Amino acid sequence: MREQSASQAPRVLLTREQIATRIEQLGAQISRDFAGESVLLLAVLKGASIFLADLARSLSLDAQFEFVMAASYGGARHSQGTVSLLQSVAGPVEGRNVILVEDILDTGRTLNYLLRTLQPRNPRQLKVAVLLDKPARRERAVHADYVGFRIPNHFVVGYGMDFDERYRNLPEICILPMAGPPDPAG
Numbered sequence: 103m104r105e106q107s108a109s110q111a112p113r114v115l116l117t118r119e120q121i122a123t124r125i126e127q128l129g130a131q132i133s134r135d136f137a138g139e140s141v142l143l144l145a146v147l148k149g150a151s152i153f154l155a156d157l158a159r160s161l162s163l164d165a166q167f168e169f170v171m172a173a174s175y176g177g178a179r180h181s182q183g184t185v186s187l188l189q190s191v192a193g194p195v196e197g198r199n200v201i202l203v204e205d206i207l208d209t210g211r212t213l214n215y216l217l218r219t220l221q222p223r224n225p226r227q228l229k230v231a232v233l234l235d236k237p238a239r240r241e242r243a244v245h246a247d248y249v250g251f252r253i254p255n256h257f258v259v260g261y262g263m264d265f266d267e268r269y270r271n272l273p274e275i276c277i278l279p280m281a282g283p284p285d286p287a288g
C-alpha cells in the first residue's frame with residue numbers, strides 16, 4: 103500500500119444517519135428502475151461488502167449476490183495502473199440485470215476494468231452503483247448510474263474501506279489524515 107502513514111485519528115465525514123438515508127434513496131431509485139425484474143448485485147471485495155449489505159436490504163426487488171475481487175497495481179512504480187481479477191464472477195451474466203456495487207470510485211481503474219470484462223458477457227443491463235465518487239483522482243472515464251455521495255480528495259476509511267486493512271468496521275465514513283509525501287498514483 104501507499105508509503106504515507108496515518109498521522110491522526112479518523113474524523114467523521116459522513117455519519118451513520120447520512121449514509122443510511124442516502125442508501126434508502128438509492129435503493130428506492132434502483133427498485134423503481136428495475137420494477138418487476140430481478141437484479142444481480144455484483145460486489146467488489148472487500149470494500150463494498152458493507153454497502154452491498156445495506157443496499158441489498160433497501161431494494162424491493164428479487165436480488166441475487168455475486169462477488170469479484172480485483173487487485174490494482176497502481177503505485178508510483180506502476181504508473182499505467184494494472185488491474186487484475188483475483189476472483190471472478192462465478193455464475194452466468196448473460197441476459198441478467200447486473201449492478202456493479204462499489205464502495206468508492208476513485209481513479210476509475212477498477213470499474214473501468216470490470217465493465218470492459220463484463221460487457222462482452224452480454225448482460226441484459228450493466229449498471230454501476232457507488233457509495234462514494236471522488237472525481238479529483240479520476241484517470242479512467244467511468245459512468246456511475248447510482249452515486250451516494252460525491253466527496254473531495256480525502257483519504258477515507260470506514261464503512262468497509264480500509265487503510266492497511268484497518269478501520270473497515272467503522273460505522274461512519276471518516277477522513278484519515280495522512281503524514282508524509284503524497285503518493286501521486288495512490
Ligand code: PRP
Pocket residue numbers: 146147148149150172173174204205206207208209210211212213263264
Ligand atoms: C478500493 C475500492 C475500490 C477501488 C477503487 O479497493 O474498494 O474497489 O479501490 O479505486 P479505483 O477507482 O482507483 O480503482 P482496494 O483495491 O483498496 O481493495 P479493498 O476493496 O479490498 O479495500
